[in-house]
Amino acid sequence: MNPPERQDPQEPPAELRTEAVSLHLGDRRGGVQALDAVSLEVRPGARLGLVGESGSGKSTLLRVLAGLHRPDSGDVRFRGDSIVGRRPRELAELRANVALVLQDPRSSLDPRMNVGRTITEPLRSPVLRRARSREETSAQLSKVMDEVGLDPESAGRFPHEFSGGQRQRIAIARALITRPAVLLADEPVSALDVSVRAQILNLLLELVAARGLTMVFVSHDLAVVRHLCDEVAVMQEGRIVESGPLASVYRDPQHRVTRDLLAAIPTIRI
Ligand SMILES: Nc1ncnc2c1ncn2[C@@H]1O[C@H](COP(=O)(O)OP(=O)(O)OP(=O)(O)O)[C@@H](O)[C@H]1O
Numbered sequence: 001m002n003p004p005e006r007q008d009p010q011e012p013p014a015e016l017r018t019e020a021v022s023l024h025l026g027d028r029r030g031g032v033q034a035l036d037a038v039s040l041e042v043r044p045g046a047r048l049g050l051v052g053e054s055g056s057g058k059s060t061l062l063r064v065l066a067g068l069h070r071p072d073s074g075d076v077r078f079r080g081d082s083i084v085g086r087r088p089r090e091l092a093e094l095r096a097n098v099a100l101v102l103q104d105p106r107s108s109l110d111p112r113m114n115v116g117r118t119i120t121e122p123l124r125s126p127v128l129r130r131a132r133s134r135e136e137t138s139a140q141l142s143k144v145m146d147e148v149g150l151d152p153e154s155a156g157r158f159p160h161e162f163s164g165g166q167r168q169r170i171a172i173a174r175a176l177i178t179r180p181a182v183l184l185a186d187e188p189v190s191a192l193d194v195s196v197r198a199q200i201l202n203l204l205l206e207l208v209a210a211r212g213l214t215m216v217f218v219s220h221d222l223a224v225v226r227h228l229c230d231e232v233a234v235m236q237e238g239r240i241v242e243s244g245p246l247a248s249v250y251r252d253p254q255h256r257v258t259r260d261l262l263a264a265i266p267t268i269r270i
């Protein structure tokens, strides 16, 4: 059993937090310290941008927050409760609350499953399965498809019949069908055509506002993070080297990595 989190009773617990999380990936001889004593707090309603160079540990940290990687040491908490070492059934509950959207919808969607089944599949998990009529499921499906800008009439079609942007809408609908409190997004637009990126980013912003979601958004594009987020954490070699409110980090970056990432934002935007 983990001791309850010590905190100010006035303050709500963080939606998600890591405490000194370390994780080594790869085999004993080689491998890399993907996370090195990472402590991160995601408060309820935050829109946190997680930025850093390639290989700095952003995706690994997101997977730890989603309960997909177990850290070697340290703790991960959802609303104050530790999720480390939980049984599969409890982790399944966590996944319903903390949804993950990945970079490339081509590889995250099963080509043999039609869109309706793809989106409603998380509801069939043994943990979430309860007496739910076919009509109820189908109403939920239509509602979430409509919410992400997909025609509910197209539920019988297959992922390959959709464009990249539409496939990412399918992945987002699938993430939202369990009514999560937190949306974790790992570079959700970087595999998409430039022309549809803004549409998907704006959709994410709308959904976050409409559903009151907490969001952690991974990117190495600080222009995108400025558009979407209100807080930022900067990673380098498995550590968080700088974090805080977006406006102050952007105005007065303290770390070289942050300055380099900011310098990469094009100043002329057409
Ligand atoms: N399964 C794995 N086995 C061994 N090393 C891994 C594995 N997955 C990731 N790594 C290594 O862990 C480190 C962190 O990787 P991670 O994917 O979290 O970085 P990232 O910040 O998401 O990078 P990118 O911006 O390229 O997506 C990198 O050095 C990577 O090579």
Ligand SMILES: [Mg+2]
Residues within 6 Å of the ligand: 058, 059, 060, 186
């Ligand atoms: Mg990554």
